[in-house]
Amino acid sequence: MDKKVNASQLLxxxxxxxxxxxxxxxxxLNEPVKLKSGMNRAKVTRIMGIVAAAAVVLVxxxxxxxxxxxxxxxxxxxxxxxxxxxxxxxxxxxxxxSASFSAEAASGAEPEEAEEMTDGLxxxxxxxxxxxxxxxxxxxxxxxxxxxxYDSLDELSSATGVDxxxxxxxxxxxxRRFFAYDLRIIEVxxxxxxxxxxxAIRKAEDLYVDISGDNECVSxxxxxxxxxxxxxxxxxxxDRFTAARWTSDGNSYSIVCEPLSEADITELILSVD
Amino acid sequence: xxxxxIIDKYFARDEQAIGDTRDKYGRxxxxxxxxxxxxxxxxxxCENDTYLxxxxxxxxxxxxxxxxxxxxxxxxxxxxxxxxxxxxxxGSGEVPLMIDELEECIPDSAMAATDDESDSDELKRILxxxxxxLSPDARxxxxxxxxxxxxxxxxxxxxxxxxxxxxxxxxxxRDSLKDLLQKEGYxx
Numbered sequence: 521m522d523k524k525v526n527a528s529q530l531l532x533x534x535x536x537x538x539x540x541x542x543x544x545x546x547x548x549l550n551e552p553v554k555l556k557s558g559m560n561r562a563k564v565t566r567i568m569g570i571v572a573a574a575a576v577v578l579v580x581x582x583x584x585x586x587x588x589x590x591x592x593x594x595x596x597x598x599x600x601x602x603x604x605x606x607x608x609x610x611x612x613x614x615x616x617x618s619a620s621f622s623a624e625a626a627s628g629a630e631p632e633e634a635e636e637m638t639d640g641l642x643x644x645x646x647x648x649x650x651x652x653x654x655x656x657x658x659x660x661x662x663x664x665x666x667x668x669x670y671d672s673l674d675e676l677s678s679a680t681g682v683d684x685x686x687x688x689x690x691x692x693x694x695x696r697r698f699f700a701y702d703l704r705i706i707e708v709x710x711x712x713x714x715x716x717x718x719x720a721i722r723k724a725e726d727l728y729v730d731i732s733g734d735n736e737c738v739s740x741x742x743x744x745x746x747x748x749x750x751x752x753x754x755x756x757x758x759d760r761f762t763a764a765r766w767t768s769d770g771n772s773y774s775i776v777c778e779p780l781s782e783a784d785i786t787e788l789i790l791s792v793d
Numbered sequence: 794x795x796x797x798x799i800i801d802k803y804f805a806r807d808e809q810a811i812g813d814t815r816d817k818y819g820r821x822x823x824x825x826x827x828x829x830x831x832x833x834x835x836x837x838x839c840e841n842d843t844y845l846x847x848x849x850x851x852x853x854x855x856x857x858x859x860x861x862x863x864x865x866x867x868x869x870x871x872x873x874x875x876x877x878x879x880x881x882x883x884g885s886g887e888v889p890l891m892i893d894e895l896e897e898c899i900p901d902s903a904m905a906a907t908d909d910e911s912d913s914d915e916l917k918r919i920l921x922x923x924x925x926x927l928s929p930d931a932r933x934x935x936x937x938x939x940x941x942x943x944x945x946x947x948x949x950x951x952x953x954x955x956x957x958x959x960x961x962x963x964x965x966x967r968d969s970l971k972d973l974l975q976k977e978g979y980x981x
Contacts, residue, residue, distance in 0.1 A: 523896045523899045524892060524896060526896075526899045527892045527893075527895035527896040527898070527899055528892055529913070529916065530895045530898065530899070530916065530920075531872070531888075531891055531892060531895055531939060532869075532872060532913075533913060533916040533917055533920055534920065534936075534939055534940050535865045535868050535869050535872075535940075536865070536913070536917040536920075537917065537920050537921055537924060537940075538921050538924070539856075539857060539858040539861035539862070541921075541924045541932060541936055541940075542858075542860075542861040542864050542865070542936065542940060543858055543860060543861050544929070544932065544933060544936070545932070545933050545936035545937055545940060545941065546821070546860065546864075547933075741921060741922065741925050750855070750857055751857045755925075767857045770797050
């Protein structure tokens with residue numbers, strides 16, 4: 521009987537779990553990228569690039585088959601349109617300068633740079649929805665890069681209308697770079713003297729979704745009570761944290777960084793506005 | 794309409810907020826209630842109760858996710874109604890099945906649960922930790938079953954999995970939850 525009571529309590533307590541899991545379960549087949557333990561982000565980015573390229577080939581194949589079918593009453597062999605589609609996809613790739621455009625360009629990183637990220641930081645700047653947007657663009661339309669880089673914080677803010685105040689330096693960083701994703705999410709990226717990303721701070725106005733792009737399963741989630749900020753959570757394990765998410769005044773924020781202590785990541789959160 | 798605008802209307806005490814909420818989330822809320830109550834009439838009443846409770850809760854609460862906020866309210870109201878309807882005898886539908894399945898997760902050492910708030914906070918903490926450690930697929934399947942009350946067939950249809958895969962995933966996930974509850978010293 522005790523177990524039955526406890527099971528009822530367990531069922532009830534599920535109403536109190538983090539909103540993230542409830543919202544996630546309401547998504548259909550739009551599954552997030554699965555990260556196996558030990559699988560680094562650059563590897564995932566490469567796989568996503570291959571998948572995106574394959575999708576471009578499939579979509580163009582479909583479009584070509586359809587248009588070919590409309591213009592001819594004769595039976596078609598599949599080889600010719602597929603070959604044409606591959607050529608079209610090749611042209612697309614050539615125009616965009618990379619076969620894995622969607623994943624790499626969406627992360628704002630050159631292929632070499634994406635490789636470099638594997639050394640220091642588990643970091644993925646690729647919102648999955650960007651990939652889907654790329655895939656449904658008709659093949660005869662130029663694919664625009666959803667990521668824009670700006671020369672300064674002021675330029676970033678004036679282009680997007682999103683203001684952010686961030687520290688000049690984080691940890692061992694020696695350089696800051698400024699990005700906007702679809703002009704909705706802005707990001708300040710901190711790099712060390714070897715070009716490795718040591719921290720990325722993001723902000724989006726009027727978005728109540730997780731904007732961190734971080735899907736890493738972690739062993740520890742800590743909820744922090746910080747004045748003026750809502751739903752502050754830091755993610756990591758064994759007292760070191762590599763990500764933080766919070767909201768404030770209707771804005772969403774995130775940090776993805778090299779492992780920091782609770783005190784250091786709290787200080788970093790409080791330095792962002 | 795963006796959630797922020799709907800929430801702002803609640804804060805401004807604009808009754809249109811309820812209409813906007815119904816337009817955007819009514820169907821979802823009815824489906825959550827129906828998953829538990831299996832009655833269209835009761836589900837609609839729970840949906841309406843959800844709007845009233847939301848009206849009375851916002852402000853002061855400003856939910857970070859309106860969708861999840863509403864889902865939690867509807868789920869709790871539906872479970873309350875289910876308990877009232879079946880106080881004297883075992884009910885029908887998915888709830889008794891869910892409780893039977895979740896019994897498998899309870900460590901043998903557990904004592905009867907209390908209404909103590911600290912116990913419930915502790916259980917919430919363990920559940921959050923447990924969910925964070927699951928793969929996205931396993932987590933979605935677990936939440937669809939035990940948060941939304943979906944049947945195995947509904948989950949299989951939703952995600953395009955075979956029924957046996959859903960059953961196996963749920964079984965393994967329950968085992969993992971039992972292990973974690975034991976490890977965390979959950980005693981009810």
